[in-house]
Amino acid sequence: MDQTLTGSDSLSPAIPRARRTGWKWLLIGVTAWVLAMVVLQVVSNSRLAYHQRAAQALTQATLVYVEQVAADQHEQKLRRAREAYESVAADFPNTEAAQVARFYSIRISYRLKEWDKAENDIDTFIEQGNDPDDYIVRAMEIRYQIYQARGETEKAAEYFHEVIEADLIR
Amino acid sequence: MKRIKDIALVVVISLAVAILAGEVYYRFISAQGYITPALLKARGLEYKPGNFARYILPQKEQTSRGKYYVNKLGYRGHDFSVEKQPGTIRVMTMGGSSVFDVGALDDEDWPHRVEQLLKERGLNNVEVINAGIIGYNSADSLGRFIAEAHTFKPDYVFFFSAWNDLKYFKSTQNLLRRQEIYTESPLLHYTSGVDRFLCETSQVYAHLRQEYYAWRERRQPAVSEEFAHSNEVNFEHLKQYRLNVELFVEAARNIGAVPILMTEPTLISPANTDFEKQRIKYQSVELNHEQLCDAYQRVETIVREVVAAKQVDFIDASKELSGRTELFWDHGHLTMRGSETLAQLVSREFERIYKQRISG
Numbered sequence: 190m191d192q193t194l195t196g197s198d199s200l201s202p203a204i205p206r207a208r209r210t211g212w213k214w215l216l217i218g219v220t221a222w223v224l225a226m227v228v229l230q231v232v233s234n235s236r237l238a239y240h241q242r243a244a245q246a247l248t249q250a251t252l253v254y255v256e257q258v259a260a261d262q263h264e265q266k267l268r269r270a271r272e273a274y275e276s277v278a279a280d281f282p283n284t285e286a287a288q289v290a291r292f293y294s295i296r297i298s299y300r301l302k303e304w305d306k307a308e309n310d311i312d313t314f315i316e317q318g319n320d321p322d323d324y325i326v327r328a329m330e331i332r333y334q335i336y337q338a339r340g341e342t343e344k345a346a347e348y349f350h351e352v353i354e355a356d357l358i359r
Numbered sequence: 360m361k362r363i364k365d366i367a368l369v370v371v372i373s374l375a376v377a378i379l380a381g382e383v384y385y386r387f388i389s390a391q392g393y394i395t396p397a398l399l400k401a402r403g404l405e406y407k408p409g410n411f412a413r414y415i416l417p418q419k420e421q422t423s424r425g426k427y428y429v430n431k432l433g434y435r436g437h438d439f440s441v442e443k444q445p446g447t448i449r450v451m452t453m454g455g456s457s458v459f460d461v462g463a464l465d466d467e468d469w470p471h472r473v474e475q476l477l478k479e480r481g482l483n484n485v486e487v488i489n490a491g492i493i494g495y496n497s498a499d500s501l502g503r504f505i506a507e508a509h510t511f512k513p514d515y516v517f518f519f520s521a522w523n524d525l526k527y528f529k530s531t532q533n534l535l536r537r538q539e540i541y542t543e544s545p546l547l548h549y550t551s552g553v554d555r556f557l558c559e560t561s562q563v564y565a566h567l568r569q570e571y572y573a574w575r576e577r578r579q580p581a582v583s584e585e586f587a588h589s590n591e592v593n594f595e596h597l598k599q600y601r602l603n604v605e606l607f608v609e610a611a612r613n614i615g616a617v618p619i620l621m622t623e624p625t626l627i628s629p630a631n632t633d634f635e636k637q638r639i640k641y642q643s644v645e646l647n648h649e650q651l652c653d654a655y656q657r658v659e660t661i662v663r664e665v666v667a668a669k670q671v672d673f674i675d676a677s678k679e680l681s682g683r684t685e686l687f688w689d690h691g692h693l694t695m696r697g698s699e700t701l702a703q704l705v706s707r708e709f710e711r712i713y714k715q716r717i718s719g
């Protein structure tokens with residue numbers, strides 16, 4: 190074994206055994222690496238499938254939201270769409286689709302003039318910090334619109350600068 | 360010899376461990392997460408090259424990660440039937456990204472808000488089709504109208520275009536010679552079967568590839584070097600612009616629709632503050648502020664002249680909205696408040712035009 194370690198004598202009968210041991214470890218290493226890669230791929234594929242189901246659910250909610258309805262059914266449509274978005278957020282937490290769905294729920298609250306609810310949800314949304322696109326800036330714009338709607342014109346004008354600056358550095 | 364073998368072994372083992380660590384990082388820790396060209400493509404809108412416009416939205420449902428809903432016919436917003444239902448007043452809006460309304464959320468792009476507002480005012484049979492496409496200039500919009508949009512038999516057609524036309528204003532050549540062939544970016548498309556296999560099995564590869572192609576695209580100039588342009592505005596292009604607007608009016612009338620021309624609302628004005636100038640993407644049009652203000656004025660003058668010469672219904676959106684800082688994200692894309700303000704204006708004006716026409 191000492192000879193194997195030092196490798197001082199290539200004619201030693203221990204060397205072929207050492208080579209065999211080396212090959213064995215190499216084979217084990219390669220197999221472990223390939224297995225690890227396969228496991229990673231399987232886990233990734235399963236996560237991907239989950240995210241794709243979430244995206245499909247988001248599309249279904251969007252279809253409710255963009256549906257063409259008569260004026261007297263518009264408010265009902267918005268409420269139905271918000272429920273659909275909230276379901277996506279609840280059913281598929283920690284996905285991009287859930288984050289987009291949360292954003293649209295906020296927007297619908299604003300459109301339904303539920304400004305306190307919308308503002309609270311904006312705080313939570315921004316704190317979470319997970320932004321799949323430019324939704325945080327857009328959430329800030331909704332807050333600006335809430336200030337406007339409440340008649341807080343000066344506050345709104347100041348905040349609008351913050352919104353644009355956030356967009357410029359995005 | 361043995362020393363070389365040992366070094367090679369260490370390198371291979373280190374590489375294998377690094378790749379494994381990279382795979383774990385990109386799949387589970389990295390902010391970008393799991394990516395492939397196919398997934399990245401699904402995040403944005405998919406376009407295809409077109410014959411009558413440089414590119415088109417294909418006829419398939421797209422959601423762009425929940426940002427923009429494009430229906431099965433390739434138009435933003437709710438589905439509509441190709442055949443117009445009896446009694447429906449069908450309105451189409453044609454133009455670029457300001458008509459597509461990139462700053463507006465689904466169901467709130469100004470064309471669809473116009474539809475909702477008109478319904479609230481009792482015009483329940485109005486149906487609006489948003490035919491705006493991001494990046495379209497007046498020639499693209501005209502092409503889209505004569506090669507497809509007319510088949511939907513619109514009763515009224517809105518049209519405005521300015522910013523995307525200014526993009527060719529410094530060209531020394533005619534619009535026909537402009538080299539802007541739509542190409543599919545390798546960032547969003549596999550380049551071969553091997554590329555696809557590697558992207559789908561290794562996130563280290565997919566991310567490195569992404570970095571490489573993004574770097575390569577960043578190095579490309581905004582305007583193709585093959586596209587000859589001068590430092591001065593070539594006002595000969597105004598003739599092209601005028602012709603496009605005139606042809607649009609004639610095309611709409613030829614199919615029995617009422618054309619309604621609009622001026623394009625913009626943040627750009629001679630009175631812009633430094634804060635506002637920061638938001639204007641001068642590099643897209645390669646014009647300085649003075650040139651831009653001048654070009655906008657000339658383009659708007661043409662629209663007003665065509666309106667007067669051809670007796671066209673007209674909404675001067677620029678006069679009402681331009682320069683109002685809170686209505687724009689940048690040079691021309693509307694904020695949500697901007698979309699709502701434009702929708703209020705257009706719905707009011709449309710109601711006036713519609714009532715005038717039905718009362719004879």
